[in-house]
Amino acid sequence: MDLKDLYRDVILDHNKRPRNLGTLAPPAIGAKGHNPLCGDQLTVYVSLDHGQITDVKFEGSGCAISMASASLMTEAVKGLDTEAFARLHASIHDVLTRHDAEVPAALGKLAALGGVREYPSRVKCASLAWRTLEAAIAGAVSVTTE
Amino acid sequence: MTRTPPYDLAAARADFPILARPIRGKPLVYLDNGASAQRPSAVIEAERRYAEESHANVHRGVHTLSQRATDAFEGARERVRRFLNARSTREIIFTRGTTESINLVAQSYARPRLQAGDEILVTHLEHHANIVPWQMVCDATGARLVVVPINERGEVDPEDVRTRISSRTRLLGVAHVSNALGTVLPVAEIIAIAHHAGVPVLVDGAQAVPHMAIDVQAMDADFYVFSGHKLYGPDGIGILYGRETLLAEMPPWQGGGDMILHVSFERTTYNELPYKFEAGTPHISGAVGLGAALDYVERIGLENIGHWEATLLDYATQRLSGIEGLRIIGTAAHKAGLVSFVVDDVHPHDLGTILDEQGIAIRTGHHCAMPAIEFFKVPATARASFGLYTTLEEIDCLAEAVIAARELFR
Known part of the structure; x- marks a missing residue:
C-alpha cells in the first residue's frame, strides 16, 4: 500500500483549498456532524428547491480526509435532486467500504476517495460529510412535510 | 546529560x-504505551503456566488445584501490596482496571454520603474515567462537580486546590500523571492540603505506575487506582487501593459469590475485606500476570x-x-x-x-x-x-x- 493512494493529489488539494466553505442563511437547512474518534466536526448547509439541491456549503474542522471529502461532495451534489443524491451516497459508501467495489467512472473526482477503503479507521472521516448532508436533507424534508 | x-x-x-x-x-x-504497554515473555509465560498447572476457582474448593489457584491469586495480592507499600492486603481490591476502581469508589464511597449541594473536586486535566463516574453520582444525588483549573503549561497549582475546597467538598479526584499532557502532579502536597480540610483523595495512578515507584503511605492517599495493562501486565485486571478504615465503612458495590459469608433469603452477611468488593470469580490469571509484571519492572x-x-x-x-x-x-x-x-x-x-x-x-x-x-x-x-x-x-x-x-x- 502506498500513502499516495490515500492522500492523492485531489485529496491534498481539496484539503488545502476546500471548495464551498461557508454558511447558508435560512431557509437553507444546516446539520451538524461529529466524528468523536478524531474530533472532526462540520456543519453542512443545503438549499433545496422542489427536491433539488440548489446550493450546498460546509464549515468545520477535521482531518484531510474529512475536509477533502466534504469539499468534493459539495462540488458533486449541486444540482442533484435528493433521490440522485441518495444514489450517489450509496455508491460512495460502497467505494469507501467494499474491497471488491468497482469505482464507477461516473464518480469523476470523487474516485479519489477510493484509497480510503484500505484504511478502515478512516472510513468514518470520509463518510462524515455525506451522512451530515443526508441528515440535513432529512431535516429539510421533515420540515417541509409538516 | x-x-x-x-x-x-x-x-x-x-x-x-x-x-x-x-x-x-x-x-x-x-510509542503508544500510554494507551497500553506491551507484555514481556515473563508475563505471558506466567499466565500460560498458571493455566497449564494451577487453574481452578479460588476460595472455594478443598482440592489441590483450587488451593494452588488461591495461593497464586492471593500471592499476587501480596505482590501488589508490596508494590504500593500498602499496610495490609485487606486494602488491595482486584478490579477490571482503573475505570472500574474509580466507579467502585464513586458508587460505594461517594454516592451514599453525597447530599444535594455537596461537592466533588477534580482537576481540569483528568481522564474521562476520573470525571464521568463523579458526574454520575452528582446527577443521582444533586451534588456538584467543581473543577480545579490548569495553567497554560498544563500544571495544577496546589494553591488552586486549596481555594476550591469548601465546607461542602466531600472528595477530591486527581490524576498522578496526566495521560493527555504528561504532567506529573504534586499529589503528596495536594493530598496534604485536602486532608487539612478533612477531604479524602482518590489518586488516578494509571499513567504514573509505569514510570515511578509508588508509596501510598508516604503520599497518604486514601484511594489509589491503576490498571495492569499500562504496566506491562494483562488487560482486564486493575487495582483499587483503599485505606482500610474507609473501605471497612463502605457497602459492597456488586453482589454475588465470594463477597459473602452467609446468605439466606432473609439476610446476607458480607465477607471481610478485601473480598467484600470482589463479587464473582475474579480474573485469576490476570492477577497472576500482574504479579509477574510487577516482578519484571521491579527487577529492572x-x-x-x-x-x-x-x-x-x-x-x-x-x-x-x-x-x-x-x-x-x-x-x-x-x-x-x-x-x-x-x-x-x-x-x-x-x-x-x-x-x-x-x-x-x-x-x-x-x-x-x-x-x-x-x-x-x-x-x-x-x-x-x-x-x-x-x-x-x-x-x-x-x-x-x-x-x-x-x-x-x-
Missing part, C-alpha cells in the same frame, strides 16, 4: 516478543525506568521542538513518559495514519481527556508515549516521519 540507559536496553527489548514483529513491513516503533527498577524515560522525554522534546510548525501541548516543568503535540497543516489523525505506514504507533485524538485538550484550543493532538524499551533511535524515526508528513501536506 548522559544518554546511556541504566539497564541493558537491548536485553529488555528482547524480553518483549511483539517488538520483533514487523508492522506494514517495517520494524515496529511502539522503576527508578532506572524513570531515569531512562526522562532521557527519552528530554531528547524527544528537543527533537520535536526543532521541527518547524510543531507545537508541544503540555509543557509542565515536571512531566513523565509522553509528548503531546500538534503540527501546522497536518491534522493529528492524518499524522497517525502516515506514521502507521512507517510502522510507528502513536495515539491521536483527545485521549479521553476532552476538557484538557480543548483547554489548549486544539481539536486533537498526536501523542507519543514511551516505555522502558523505547530507544533514542525510535524518537529519531518519529521526528523524521513527522517531517516527511509535513512535506506531504505542504
Whole structure:
C-alpha cells in the first residue's frame, strides 16, 4: 500500500483549498456532524428547491480526509435532486467500504476517495460529510412535510 | 546529560516478543504505551503456566488445584501490596482496571454520603474515567462537580486546590500523571492540603505506575487506582487501593459469590475485606500476570525506568521542538513518559495514519481527556508515549516521519 493512494493529489488539494466553505442563511437547512474518534466536526448547509439541491456549503474542522471529502461532495451534489443524491451516497459508501467495489467512472473526482477503503479507521472521516448532508436533507424534508 | 540507559536496553527489548514483529513491513516503533504497554515473555509465560498447572476457582474448593489457584491469586495480592507499600492486603481490591476502581469508589464511597449541594473536586486535566463516574453520582444525588483549573503549561497549582475546597467538598479526584499532557502532579502536597480540610483523595495512578515507584503511605492517599495493562501486565485486571478504615465503612458495590459469608433469603452477611468488593470469580490469571509484571519492572527498577524515560522525554522534546510548525501541548516543568503535540497543516489523525505506514504507533485524538485538550484550543493532538524499551533511535524515526508528513501536506 502506498500513502499516495490515500492522500492523492485531489485529496491534498481539496484539503488545502476546500471548495464551498461557508454558511447558508435560512431557509437553507444546516446539520451538524461529529466524528468523536478524531474530533472532526462540520456543519453542512443545503438549499433545496422542489427536491433539488440548489446550493450546498460546509464549515468545520477535521482531518484531510474529512475536509477533502466534504469539499468534493459539495462540488458533486449541486444540482442533484435528493433521490440522485441518495444514489450517489450509496455508491460512495460502497467505494469507501467494499474491497471488491468497482469505482464507477461516473464518480469523476470523487474516485479519489477510493484509497480510503484500505484504511478502515478512516472510513468514518470520509463518510462524515455525506451522512451530515443526508441528515440535513432529512431535516429539510421533515420540515417541509409538516 | 548522559544518554546511556541504566539497564541493558537491548536485553529488555528482547524480553518483549511483539517488538520483533514487523508492522506494514517495517520494524515496529511502539510509542503508544500510554494507551497500553506491551507484555514481556515473563508475563505471558506466567499466565500460560498458571493455566497449564494451577487453574481452578479460588476460595472455594478443598482440592489441590483450587488451593494452588488461591495461593497464586492471593500471592499476587501480596505482590501488589508490596508494590504500593500498602499496610495490609485487606486494602488491595482486584478490579477490571482503573475505570472500574474509580466507579467502585464513586458508587460505594461517594454516592451514599453525597447530599444535594455537596461537592466533588477534580482537576481540569483528568481522564474521562476520573470525571464521568463523579458526574454520575452528582446527577443521582444533586451534588456538584467543581473543577480545579490548569495553567497554560498544563500544571495544577496546589494553591488552586486549596481555594476550591469548601465546607461542602466531600472528595477530591486527581490524576498522578496526566495521560493527555504528561504532567506529573504534586499529589503528596495536594493530598496534604485536602486532608487539612478533612477531604479524602482518590489518586488516578494509571499513567504514573509505569514510570515511578509508588508509596501510598508516604503520599497518604486514601484511594489509589491503576490498571495492569499500562504496566506491562494483562488487560482486564486493575487495582483499587483503599485505606482500610474507609473501605471497612463502605457497602459492597456488586453482589454475588465470594463477597459473602452467609446468605439466606432473609439476610446476607458480607465477607471481610478485601473480598467484600470482589463479587464473582475474579480474573485469576490476570492477577497472576500482574504479579509477574510487577516482578519484571521491579527487577529492572522503576527508578532506572524513570531515569531512562526522562532521557527519552528530554531528547524527544528537543527533537520535536526543532521541527518547524510543531507545537508541544503540555509543557509542565515536571512531566513523565509522553509528548503531546500538534503540527501546522497536518491534522493529528492524518499524522497517525502516515506514521502507521512507517510502522510507528502513536495515539491521536483527545485521549479521553476532552476538557484538557480543548483547554489548549486544539481539536486533537498526536501523542507519543514511551516505555522502558523505547530507544533514542525510535524518537529519531518519529521526528523524521513527522517531517516527511509535513512535506506531504505542504
